[in-house]
Amino acid sequence: MKNSRLVFIPAPGMGHIVSTVEFSKLLITHDHRFSVTVFVIKLPNATNVDAYIHSLTSSPNLPKRLQLIHLPTDESQSAQTLPHVIQNSIPHVKQAASDLVQESHSNPDSPRLAAFIVDIFCTAMIDVADGLGVPSVIFYTSGAAFLGLMLHLHRLREQGTLDTASPDFKDSGTELNVPSFSNPVPANVLPPFLLEKEREGFLDKYVKGLRKAKGIILNTFEELESQAVHSLSEGDTRIYAVGPILSAKDDETGQQGSDIIRWLDDQPESSVLFLCFGSMGYFGEDQVTEIARALENSGVRFLWSLRKPPPEGSRSTTDYSDPAEVLPEGFLDRTASIGKVIGWAPQAQVLAHKAVGGFVSHCGWNSILESVYFGVPIATWPLYAEQQPNAFELVRELKIGVEISLDYWMDIWNGSHSGVISGEKIEKGIKEVMERESETRKKVKLMSELSRKTLTKGGSSYSHLGRFIDDVMNNSM
Template sequence: MDTNSDSVQFVTLPRIEISFGTAPFGLFLSKCLKAHIPLVRDAVHELTCSNPVQLAGFVVDMFCTHMIDVADEFGVPSYLFFPPSAAFLGFLLHLRFLHDYEGLDINEFKDSDAELEVSSFANSVPGKAFSSLMIDKESGGAEMLHHHTRRFRHVKGILVNTVIELESHAIQSLSESTVPVVYPVGPILNTRKGSDRGQQDASAIMSWLDDQPPSSVVFQCFGSMGSFGADQIKEIAHALEHSGHRFLWSLRQPPPKGKVITSDYENIEQVLLEGFLHRTARIRKVIGWAPQIAVLAYSAIGGFVSHCGWNSLLKSIWYGVPVAT
């Protein structure tokens, strides 16, 4: 997005101090967003009073469904922006239906071999593949998702970050359901190579990639919430070393209790196999945070080992990099 465009105006809301306390992450997120309702209401009121342009509607994020109530107060329609895939939209709607009308407890799928038939997926969905946020009662994730998914039906349309050629089955299944009309508006990507994280880290990575042959490096990255235990890290390191291929590995440590975002290791050698960095020095670069867009755009990258987060998949498709899931 061009932030200098005359057609786009950004409004920064006043800061609110909210105590996390012992509230599960999912419930805290809902509490935080709900607390912003008066601020959004005031900001929209001020804009409509000082601007001759008529208010046409609200576009709200999938976790900001509290703002549908504000749109109703102003007498304008709401549209939902759904950043994940159309298939996942259908999955959430199906789970909400089973929970509300058939008494399904999603937690029953934890460590289960059971599979769920969902119309937006061509194949059944294994319970073991459900997000941990959904089947961890302590996180409050399932309750939060159910709450917001119920509100999806109160909007006039749903804008999904996808393209019909990529998800024709899912989009067709949604068009045959009773949900509001779905608009594929993707892929919406921020392809700017710059980063807020610090240009020094990115420069070192790019400098290493500059020295690698075209399509020779496997990029391994598992998202801002992706981390592994010590035994898994050692197994991955063993496999990478014995593959003999060049690799760029974004390795992050698990988040502290109560948090969801991973962080960099202070000493990465402590979690790797003894001598691994020395033995693989000619073919590897092990990093913490990764400038994913810039890396995938590089000609040296020949493959991407990914957790298959939707943004990661869209970026990889955009730059034509094969994915190993």
């Protein structure tokens, strides 16, 4: 049988691309019959993605059977929304995929194009795959519980039994019985983009796209989200829970990363609280002041990744040239013996360090998987996207996180937010997440062990991956 090529089409966001590349590596390591080609769609001004792709393609460790193809980008259309960028990329995807098919036909040693693996935001590409006669599978980079929540809301809207766009809905006290959650989900933890009337079409478009796919690959594992994975598996679509797919630890962290690790080396075991809010997370000066006050009053050792709001037209935060400009006067001097304020952080390496004992996080899915894998409990502070229900899942469903907030939100484009969280509330969450013998910490340590076993032979994710490979190789999708 001829070897198989999979075409991956990730959404043009850092978390999506990193997860796609790491899953590609896992596949070709697991089975030598696979080659992977990633079609890279780029958002204009996405400098962090550019840097990551450059480091990847220039690395001598890039597997030979992993190929990245950069699709043309119109840099002049800097204000384009994601749907427009994806739509404009369709002709380029069609041409690039047709070239791969032609190569397979003309060269007997070239692998056959076996499937498209597309991000949920790229379901428009399924029609391209259909035109080439190959199946499509969704690679979903968030959690199974949230996917189930989206599907459930879509179903209720189709039935006309739920009006989430009502101005009073979010604060109504309504609780939804969602199959992918074992506890009722309160309306106040539903992300704004799921509730806004003008965004309903946006959501429904992608959910309808899911229905056209032959299967869904989930970056999760059964032991973590058993309720959600089992509820999704009851439908007609094949479900493959193959996680945790984590970004590889990179020893080449640069001088700044080395300084951070050296500082951690000097701290006692499990004594440091790590605060990091992702590549797009930032706060105004009022909120920064409250965080600083909480840290100082708590007395805990801390490593704080403090980021500056993005420049106009960009979604990527930057480092402060001098953090003192936004921090309370004298804060850095008063906490110099116990804390370190930094900009960018090598997150996976920090969480892997034995000195780190707690993590204040925005609850992005990749961050959650990393914290679970390294056994570090999270204090939840969601900001945008699906992070509010992620925080609810951590605290109320899985009980492997503690609450600073479950329903905080911000608009990463204009900086508007749901309010300022007080230093007292932050301090309470800090102290709780750093408790040495808490039940939360014990549960996280247990889940950490399971996350490491699940991708080994006999583990649930290992089995799901094997089923996916068999389905592709046997054309049984």
